[in-house]
Amino acid sequence: MAGAAGILLSLALSSAPLPPAKATKRVAPSGKAHLDPTFGEAGRVVLPLSAGGRVISVLMPDDGLVIGGGRSLLRLTPDGHVDESFGQGGTLTPPAPAGGSFEIDGLAVDSKDRLIVAGTSLLSTEDSSSSVPVSSGAEDGPQAARVLRYLQGGTLDPSFGADGSVETDLGLPAPRDETGQQILSKPWVEVSGVAVDSRDRILLTGGASAGLEFGCSHDWNFNTLTYAAFVARLTESGALDAGFAGDGVLGGASVAENPLHVEASVARGIGPGDELIYQPGRIRCWGKAGDYGLVRLSSSGELSPSFGAGGVAREGEGEAVVAPDGAIVTHGFVSPWYYPKEPARIQVVRLRPDGRVNRSFGHGGETVVTSPGGAGGILEAAAMDARRRVLLGGTMISGNGRRRGRDGQAKEPRRRSFVLVRLGVRGRIDRAFGPYGRIATRFGSLGVTGLHLLVDSRERAIMVGVYGSSKDRGLALARYVLGG
Numbered sequence: 001m002a003g004a005a006g007i008l009l010s011l012a013l014s015s016a017p018l019p020p021a022k023a024t025k026r027v028a029p030s031g032k033a034h035l036d037p038t039f040g041e042a043g044r045v046v047l048p049l050s051a052g053g054r055v056i057s058v059l060m061p062d063d064g065l066v067i068g069g070g071r072s073l074l075r076l077t078p079d080g081h082v083d084e085s086f087g088q089g090g091t092l093t094p095p096a097p098a099g100g101s102f103e104i105d106g107l108a109v110d111s112k113d114r115l116i117v118a119g120t121s122l123l124s125t126e127d128s129s130s131s132v133p134v135s136s137g138a139e140d141g142p143q144a145a146r147v148l149r150y151l152q153g154g155t156l157d158p159s160f161g162a163d164g165s166v167e168t169d170l171g172l173p174a175p176r177d178e179t180g181q182q183i184l185s186k187p188w189v190e191v192s193g194v195a196v197d198s199r200d201r202i203l204l205t206g207g208a209s210a211g212l213e214f215g216c217s218h219d220w221n222f223n224t225l226t227y228a229a230f231v232a233r234l235t236e237s238g239a240l241d242a243g244f245a246g247d248g249v250l251g252g253a254s255v256a257e258n259p260l261h262v263e264a265s266v267a268r269g270i271g272p273g274d275e276l277i278y279q280p281g282r283i284r285c286w287g288k289a290g291d292y293g294l295v296r297l298s299s300s301g302e303l304s305p306s307f308g309a310g311g312v313a314r315e316g317e318g319e320a321v322v323a324p325d326g327a328i329v330t331h332g333f334v335s336p337w338y339y340p341k342e343p344a345r346i347q348v349v350r351l352r353p354d355g356r357v358n359r360s361f362g363h364g365g366e367t368v369v370t371s372p373g374g375a376g377g378i379l380e381a382a383a384m385d386a387r388r389r390v391l392l393g394g395t396m397i398s399g400n401g402r403r404r405g406r407d408g409q410a411k412e413p414r415r416r417s418f419v420l421v422r423l424g425v426r427g428r429i430d431r432a433f434g435p436y437g438r439i440a441t442r443f444g445s446l447g448v449t450g451l452h453l454l455v456d457s458r459e460r461a462i463m464v465g466v467y468g469s470s471k472d473r474g475l476a477l478a479r480y481v482l483g484g
Contacts, residue, residue, distance in 0.1 A: 040477065055068070061113050100121055105190075110200040146165065207229055208230050210252075211226050216286055228258065251265075269320075271322060272325065327351065332346070380394045381394060388425060393421075398442070460481055
């Protein structure tokens with residue numbers, strides 16, 4: 001869901017050797033973007049990892065990086081090396097509930113440099129029972145929200161919750177079916193995102209069990225447990241904050257409580273005045289998919305009337321990036337995005353802090369960018385620099401796989417490389433950014449897929465992705481000096 005596509009891996013370091021990334025010999029012209037030679041090996045980092053969960057990442061105040069994957073965390077120093085002072089040799093596994101497991105769904109950093117790890121506890125089936133057969137269309141089983149706070153070095157903060165962790169069902173009611181019959185002994189809660197405001201209060205987004213629906217999709221002939229989006233806030237000590245939405249939780253019992261009528265919400269950022277901006281999240285019941293759009297809540301948990309139309313903006317589809325001043329960029333596929341013979345086209349829309357279209361950007365507030373590299377290329381991540389220029393990151397295909405040598409082997413195998421594109425403040429591709437307005441990065445013989453794009457305090461862009469197949473998968477990172 002936060003910002004983000006589901007690539008599976010776990011962050012346990014492997015001893016398997018990797019082919020080193022070749023250092024570039026070309027010196028980037030002044031003003032053009034280039035790989036940062038002070039990061040890893042010639043701007044790149046490759047770490048072998050074993051298969052596991054969804055990858056997410058967050059920048060620390062020192063420009064180091066924490067990466068979460070599935071049930072583990074890895075920390076890198078600002079120069080791209082594993083931070084041996086963090087946890088055990090640079091990695092740690094957050095504790096899970098007794099008899100259950102914990103999946104990491106969100107990372108954030110507060111004003112005191114403490115790492116917030118939020119996710120979903122998968123509990124033992126004895127912790128909740130159902131009076132009727134249900135299916136979610138995916139994983140079934142009791143769930144609860146779980147939040148942990150770490151001090152520098154990777155030790156749990158004893159001043160937060162119970163010895164550094166909070167596990168809660170947010171006090172939501174157990175779901176009932178259309179007849180009013182209670183179908184679970186207690187609610188199931190799933191987290192999809194986390195943010196921290198200026199007072200170090202923690203905002204959680206996600207969905208909670210709300211009811212029962214039969215045949216949510218045309219070929220589903222079973223009862224489906226439906227969910228309702230929620231936004232909750234915890235105090236700095238980890239208790240539900242009664243100053244938010246009356247009891248600390250907005251929604252979670254019915255989709256009608258949320259202005260988008262959706263099953264889950266995803267935090268995208270905190271704007272001025274501690275106002276949270278969120279979007280729709282995961283859909284289980286396609287028969288009740290809800291609406292698209294962005295919602296802004298005030299610090300008290302109410303819809304912000306100065307944003308969009310009564311707190312909801314519907315002027316851009318796709319994932320959103322929120323700047324500190326409240327400006328927003330959304331990016332998403334232009335239909336049909338799945339046509340295999342053409343590169344994906346990405347629609348980028350810029351919104352003002354009030355949620356209305358910034359018509360000085362592109363054509364009336366939007367621009368469409370064709371992913372570089374031909375069919376199979378994709379721009380799937382976005383960020384903004386300090387001048388509010390839009391960065392788009394993803395992968396491009398190089399080589400056509402057709403030319404062959406005397407031995408019959410392909411000389412130009414098709415391979416995915418990282419690619420970074422910058423749009424100027426008017427929404428046009430910045431041709432001064434690099435050749436053809438882009439910068440592409442290979443990782444030797446490894447094919448990579450880009451996931452996240454971050455901009456650190458020194459205006460350097462970091463791309464986080466993965467390489468390899470399901471049997472040999474690992475982590476790939478590149479850092480760029482963005483130029484003028």
